[in-house]
Amino acid sequence: MIRKEFPDGWAVCKVAEAGDAISGQQKTPAASLAPEQYPYLRVANVFDDEIDLSDLATMNFSSEAREKYRLKDGDVLLCEGQSRELVGRAAVYRGELEELFFQNSIIRFRPHKEILPEYALLVFRAYQKEGVFSQIAKATTNIAHLGLNRFKSLPFPIPPRAIQELLADTARVFQERVDTARHVLAESVPDLDFLVRNFRDQVIIGDRDPEEESFPSEADPSWVTAAEAVAPDAPIVYGILQPGPDVEDGTGVPYVQQQDLQNGEVTEGQLRNTSVAVHEKFSRSAIASGDVLLGIIRNTRVAVVPPELDGGNINRGIARLRPREDLESEYLAHWLSSHWVQGWLSDRMRGIDMPGLNLRDVRQLPVPIPKVTEQRRQVNLINQVVDKANEARAALVESQQHLLKTEVLTIAGLAYGDLARTISQSLSNSMTGVETQNLVNRMLERQSSVKAPAKKKTSQVRKTGEMSAEGGVANADNLLQILKSSGGRISPAELYRSMRLEDDAVDDFYALLRDLSKDGRIDIDRPDDELVFVTIGAPS
Structure with a gap:
């Protein structure tokens, strides 16, 4: 319960x-x-x-x-x-x-x-x-x-109708602001990624067009294919075809899947483990610290293997590139992550349900290899921007989480929590107890009438603004007359009492206030968080 x-x-x-x-x-x-x-x-x-x-x-x-x-x-x-x-x-x-x-x-x-x-x-x-x-x-x-x-x-x-409206209106204004903040935060993450990509491309490529560069020759050795950018004894390969069931007894060998490549790093906490036998069968794709991993199925994410995964392996959705001696791992990773390379690889994806890259295409990828000192200079510049972007991304994620918590607390608070109590107490002059009990009584009567239909009563259909004041029914003319006689300013509770309405006219009363407010014949004035007044509307 x-x-x-x-x-x-x-x-x-x-x-x-x-x-x-x-x-x-x-x-x-x-x-x-x-x-x-x-x-x-x-x-x-x-x-x-x-x-x-x-x-x-x-x-x-x-x-x-x-x-x-x-x-x-x-x-x-x-x-x-x-x-x-x-x-x-x-x-x-x-x-x-x-x-x-x-x-x-x-x-x-x-x-x-x-x-x-x-x-x-x-x-x-x-x-x-x-x-x-x-x-x-x-x-x-x-x-x-x-x-x-x-x-x-x-x-x-069930709060009084006036409080329902105030709580709902407040919640709507709050939600619109939350939605705006959520949109801004969500849009900021891809904006950060875009800035990093542009900066990386500017540092590594500048104004050059890689498509027009010549490939290694005695005259121009600065550009090579990816197949020539890796160590001679470690050609570009993909990993294990069928890793088998996960080994959880501590004897397994960790292997990296595409989903483990996130934001340029390998997320080690969720790696699966294959058996030693399977690992040895696919020893050609074993990974070492400094290897660069490239996704080749569905996405082309990039990461550098950390020292903790030295001796691990990869699955068939990843290609391993082990840089040759004059090529820095981080430099190669930045090159593979550049906007130009990502576009080059995307253009060569094949398949619909599971698009992928052929290793033959990966091996033909152009790779510039400047002097090691220049590679390190470029890596240092790019890493500074990447670090700042990661800090900003972490702050954005934290803000999103905080916004979510604030939304939960505020929505519950406005529905029936502390915020609702504060608002309800501030309108304590609106006959809260009487109104709410009348609301419940009418709903219970409706439920009873469904189970045991009562005899039909002759009723007169009235339109808002044409309701008779006799019998305690809300009437626009009567309301405006009382409002004028009060000097053009009166609280809703006092107006309600002055109209001598029946208990079951509460809803009609507040409905009439809304209609007259929309027509501009009255205004609702809230000078502070506690007071509410009905005033005569400004003439049009």
Whole structure:
């Protein structure tokens, strides 16, 4: 049973009492092959606070199913099946398409009118980020399932409508800033890589065009092929074809795979180990400290073998280049990492599903070999920039992690935590307890009426601004008259009391405030974090 501490004065009900929650239609071969196809949302379309409509799948929905599963503006959608850390990922549908439905991997929560959709989204995002959904989810293989009934049984906090709106608006402003910061941080990493590549190319290549350089001759020995840039007794080779099962008893030999080449280094912590027998069978591809490794399948990452891996091996996705005596390892690694070489290698990739380089092409790669002193000078310049870039990259990663933690804490804080308590207390004059209890009572009455339909009552349909003040119903003329008589400035709580509204008119009251505010007939003035006033709008 999930228990949460919600702000004092708030009411609490179950998710099932706060709105209608259902799962979507299951996809079947018959639905996929039927002539009439309709677009629907699946997990691949629902992200955190975002719905992607660029890639919609289709299937058939009967007329009854279309009525049941058609999405409406304000529906909150949650991923029912997802990895455990992402299960319950939620977003609000904004009615972008005239007809759109949803699959059974999605839960649709349609809040009752007492609950603001944006506030419901805030609560569910907080549940997802704090791990509430993952805690109740049931896992099968790699997929965790939220479960409709488990979801409907969760507690749902209910602040007054005015507080719901303020919390949701605050969360929206915060999220926009987070998204902007996240975008800037994400874009900064490739920008760093671009700067490093450009600087490296300028240092090593300058204004020369490697395609026009002549290959080794007595007149021009400065350019050679890669096959001639390696030690005579260590030709360019790739590694083990089938390393076999991982040896974990301490007797194995570590070998490097492509995924182990990261940011110009070999990530030793995750290396796998093959048997001594397999290693000896492929002794020709054994690696030594200072060897340069080049990825040749899918990517062409580069790294220099550290002393700790002397005597190890590589798999078939990596080519080993052991520099000859007059060629510095770091210089060769920088050359292979240059923008020009990476483009040269990419142009020679073959294959679609698993593009790769032929070693024959690698051996033909042009390699400039200046004097060793010049190589070291260039390496020193490039390393200074690379070190600074790595420091900046580490700072960016740390900032991304900090931003993520801040997002989790703030979203939960605004949904029902300390921030929500502070905001709720600052609006303590808005009859919090009475309003929230009325909200709960009306939702419970609605639930009861579904189970046992009450007798029909004759009701009169009214439009906003045309509601009668008699019987305690919100009325625009009455509201504006009271506002003028108060001097054009009054708190929402005092205005509510002065209108002598019935208890169940709370939602109509705040809906009327929103409509009049949009029309410019009133303004909402917040002089500080604690006070809120309704004022007469500026004449247009």
